[in-house]
Amino acid sequence: MSQLQDSYDYVIVGGGVAAASAVSGIRSEDEGGSIAVIGSEPAKPVYRPALSKDLWLKDDATLAGNSLAGDLEDDDHVDLVTDTTVTAIDPDAHAVRLADGSSIGYGKLLLATGAEPRVLALDPGPRVVYYRTAADYERLRAIAEKGSHVAVVGGGYIGSEIASALVQNDVAVTLVLDQEDVQEQMFPRALAASLTKAFADRGVTIVHGSVERGEDTGDGVRIRLDDGTDVAADAAVIGVGVLPRTSLAEAAGLEVDNGIVVDDHLRTSANDVYAAGDVASYPDALLGRRRVEHVDHAEKSGEHAGKVMAGADAAYDYTPFFWSDILDAGYEAVGETSSSLDMVEDWKDGEIGTGVVYYVGSGQVRGVLLWNVWDSVDQARELVAETGKEPVADLESLRGRIAFG
Numbered sequence: 346m347s348q349l350q351d352s353y354d355y356v357i358v359g360g361g362v363a364a365a366s367a368v369s370g371i372r373s374e375d376e377g378g379s380i381a382v383i384g385s386e387p388a389k390p391v392y393r394p395a396l397s398k399d400l401w402l403k404d405d406a407t408l409a410g411n412s413l414a415g416d417l418e419d420d421d422h423v424d425l426v427t428d429t430t431v432t433a434i435d436p437d438a439h440a441v442r443l444a445d446g447s448s449i450g451y452g453k454l455l456l457a458t459g460a461e462p463r464v465l466a467l468d469p470g471p472r473v474v475y476y477r478t479a480a481d482y483e484r485l486r487a488i489a490e491k492g493s494h495v496a497v498v499g500g501g502y503i504g505s506e507i508a509s510a511l512v513q514n515d516v517a518v519t520l521v522l523d524q525e526d527v528q529e530q531m532f533p534r535a536l537a538a539s540l541t542k543a544f545a546d547r548g549v550t551i552v553h554g555s556v557e558r559g560e561d562t563g564d565g566v567r568i569r570l571d572d573g574t575d576v577a578a579d580a581a582v583i584g585v586g587v588l589p590r591t592s593l594a595e596a597a598g599l600e601v602d603n604g605i606v607v608d609d610h611l612r613t614s615a616n617d618v619y620a621a622g623d624v625a626s627y628p629d630a631l632l633g634r635r636r637v638e639h640v641d642h643a644e645k646s647g648e649h650a651g652k653v654m655a656g657a658d659a660a661y662d663y664t665p666f667f668w669s670d671i672l673d674a675g676y677e678a679v680g681e682t683s684s685s686l687d688m689v690e691d692w693k694d695g696e697i698g699t700g701v702v703y704y705v706g707s708g709q710v711r712g713v714l715l716w717n718v719w720d721s722v723d724q725a726r727e728l729v730a731e732t733g734k735e736p737v738a739d740l741e742s743l744r745g746r747i748a749f750g
Contacts, residue, residue: 397476439452453654645663
């Protein structure tokens with residue numbers, strides 16, 4: 346780990362995908378400027394999707410193989426430090442303060458602080474994992490051996506991915522849902538019910554309820570649900586959403602509203618301070634102001650912020666996509682995919698298996714889910730853009746707009 350200098354041309358607070366991508370963006374405009382990357386996690390930057398995907402499903406996948414630190418460490422003008430906490434920002438003095446009391450000056454500052462898991466009445470511990478980091482993966486991997494039993498709390502994006510990964514590693518899973526079905530907040534009801542049944546068919550025990558309390562018993566975990574039911578397992582993975590890490594920005598007086606508010610160049614309300622990735626509330630060119638918690642946005646916005654910090658003058662006009670693999674199915678999606686919107690389902694032969702779901706609000710396609718449909722993300726973006734200018738009058742006319750085999 347590098348030692349920090351007194352000041353840098355660029356300081357990046359955060360050690361994830363957005364931070365690593367920002368270094369690449371800076372270097373595309375400024376080959377020699379000094380850069381400090383300050384991460385609070387003990388691990389170096391890692392490609393985070395691998396933590397719930399490839400590292401469980403591909404025999405040759407390793408943490409080292411998914412590291413993003415290589416280019417940073419090979420650059421003589423980049424200092425990467427981990428396990429180091431920034432405690433305050435002083436925009437007027439152009440400085441950040443560290444937990445040890447020292448201060449680091451900056452010319453330009455990027456806040457890529459990401460998000461942190463929502464916490465239930467169940468304290469993190471060796472066997473209670475709020476799944477987010479490389480260290481979380483290593484702890485769960487050590488416990489989740491073939492034949493072990495893991496309780497997964499939450500049927501959203503991360504909960505469904507982890508449950509799927511564990512099942513495919515011959516781990517017994519109890520899935521605790523506070524809604525009726527998996528991904529109910531995102532998928533149409535029939536698709537969510539179909540996915541829940543697919544988990545049950547693979548041997549997953551589905552339990553409904555909210556966590557009232559729980560504890561790490563030393564050799565296992567016991568969870569009490571609101572109906573009095575107890576769930577006992579070797580470990581628990583909690584995946585009930587995340588919150589943007591905005592405390593540094595708030596304390597420094599930056600504008601914050603469900604994330605750090607930035608303009609179309611990813612500039613915050615303070616001079617020479619930028620934000621990117623999960624923590625940024627940005628004006629999406631197609632959908633308006635939003636905050637996105639997926640890796641494609643972290644990569645693209647991080648790189649763009651780096652370029653702008655180093656002198657480029659271009660708006661961030663990219664609408665990101667995301668993807669997931671759950672059991673035997675996979676999907677890609679663009680935009681807002683909330684089941685609270687009007688939904689038009691277009692399934693091959695009328696049966697759930699391969700198809701497209703269009704999410705519509707005020708006549709605009711706000712999002713598109715491509716279920717077992719590939720190479721259609723660009724078409725989905727084009728449809729979002731088109732209907733933003735010319736709203737759809739007849740929702741049924743959306744069927745067939747994106748073709749599939």
